[in-house]
Amino acid sequence: MGTNKDNFCVIMGGGIGSRFWPFSRKTLPKQFLDFFGTGRSLLQQTFDRFNKLIPAENILVVTNDLYADLVKEQLPELAPGQILLEPMRRNTAPCIAWAAYHIRALNPNANIVVAPSDHLILKENEFLSSIEKGLHYVSQSERLLTLGIKPNRPETGYGYIQIDEPAGDNFYKVKTFTEKPELELAKVFVESGEFYWNSGLFMWNVNAIIKSVTTLLPELALKLEQGKAAYGTPNEKAFIDENFPACPNVSIDFGIMEKADNVYVSLGDFGWSDLGTWGSLYDLSTKDEEGNVSLKCESLLYNSNNNIVALPENKLAVIEGLDGYLVAESDNVLLICKKDEEHSIRKYVNDAQIKMGEKYI
Numbered sequence: 001m002g003t004n005k006d007n008f009c010v011i012m013g014g015g016i017g018s019r020f021w022p023f024s025r026k027t028l029p030k031q032f033l034d035f036f037g038t039g040r041s042l043l044q045q046t047f048d049r050f051n052k053l054i055p056a057e058n059i060l061v062v063t064n065d066l067y068a069d070l071v072k073e074q075l076p077e078l079a080p081g082q083i084l085l086e087p088m089r090r091n092t093a094p095c096i097a098w099a100a101y102h103i104r105a106l107n108p109n110a111n112i113v114v115a116p117s118d119h120l121i122l123k124e125n126e127f128l129s130s131i132e133k134g135l136h137y138v139s140q141s142e143r144l145l146t147l148g149i150k151p152n153r154p155e156t157g158y159g160y161i162q163i164d165e166p167a168g169d170n171f172y173k174v175k176t177f178t179e180k181p182e183l184e185l186a187k188v189f190v191e192s193g194e195f196y197w198n199s200g201l202f203m204w205n206v207n208a209i210i211k212s213v214t215t216l217l218p219e220l221a222l223k224l225e226q227g228k229a230a231y232g233t234p235n236e237k238a239f240i241d242e243n244f245p246a247c248p249n250v251s252i253d254f255g256i257m258e259k260a261d262n263v264y265v266s267l268g269d270f271g272w273s274d275l276g277t278w279g280s281l282y283d284l285s286t287k288d289e290e291g292n293v294s295l296k297c298e299s300l301l302y303n304s305n306n307n308i309v310a311l312p313e314n315k316l317a318v319i320e321g322l323d324g325y326l327v328a329e330s331d332n333v334l335l336i337c338k339k340d341e342e343h344s345i346r347k348y349v350n351d352a353q354i355k356m357g358e359k360y361i
Helices: 042-051 065-074 092-106 124-139 183-192 206-216 218-225 252-257 278-284 339-360
Strands: 007-012 059-064 083-086 111-116 119-121 144-149 160-166 171-178 195-205 263-268 272-274 293-295 298-302 308-310 316-320 325-330 333-338
Touching: 007 042, 007 092, 042 059, 042 065, 042 111, 042 119, 042 124, 059 065, 059 092, 065 083, 083 092, 092 111, 092 206, 092 218, 092 252, 111 124, 111 206, 119 195, 124 144, 124 195, 124 263, 144 160, 144 206, 144 252, 160 183, 160 263, 171 252, 183 195, 195 206, 195 252, 195 263, 195 272, 206 218, 206 252, 272 278, 278 293, 278 308, 278 325, 278 339, 325 339, 333 339
Parallel strands: 007 059, 007 111, 059 083, 144 263, 293 308, 298 316, 308 325
Antiparallel strands: 111 195, 119 272, 144 195, 160 171, 160 195, 171 263, 325 333
16 A cells, blocks of 8 residues: 555546447446456556555546546545546646646645556556656656656557656656657667657656646646636535636647656556557457457357457357457447458447437447
8 A cells, every 4th residue: 555645646537438439438438347357447457556556545537527427436435526527528738737736736745647547557566666666756856757668569559759868777868759650660669779659657746747837838727727726625526627628628748748858758568558449459368279359258250360359248259251350249339340440440430420329429
């Protein structure tokens, strides 16, 4: 159990996870689902992981106000005031900055780790040790720290961080950020040994991040300053800031990390996966001799290879002659498409919404 009262964790849990449709729905996005049959959702697993280092009362969840009840139900350990509700989606910079203003009102010396709610970590001890070192590192300086993951393949779905000179034991100054590169460039990155995956996990002292927001996103700082009087006060219900919808829609990477000159990276290799797509889930799952994955359901596959089948429990899929397909059924939607065409899933969701309304979304 964590004992350091100056350490806080912010879990970002507001996404819709549309690339995981039809499992991930607007009313029940992927962070609230138990993909691996462990009995704990991705959000709960994220909470459990950080609670080993950080006291439960210092863990905040920022989510969309649609999901207030889901968060309360899945994390009864949280007091209402630890759940920050976004009245509308505004990307990661407003979400992270808003949480920082809140935390500063509670503890002006706070060191914060910011984490998405849907990541998978296979080597938890190495991960927690890295977080502990990182929080200590940012408590000593005004540095903004991100976590870089040693790439094991030229992945085009992740951002990359290029490292510069060393700045401590396993800490480096960041030279450049590159958003999802084309395959050829990703190959060059991996071969060079200078590039690491951008995990989307951040650590900093509360004053360092607020200073960066004030300098680089003054419009956002101005909006959040207006709600200052209420920050940090214990709430009977989850916290909503009426100024939030007026905040600019900007990511923390674009708004702060790519522009600030005090950005550093800590390097790790702890079986990390951004569980962003069906393909990433396929990669992580146990396969049969033909490379097929069946999640939570029964399946009989004939002359079929490299497929992922995900149906409700107690359903049987009988499949003949498919190679490299995703077959996913959830509630009122059945999706069958090429596994490698998963970037089209957002298009399918949009089309279904336009032609049939909300009932399948």
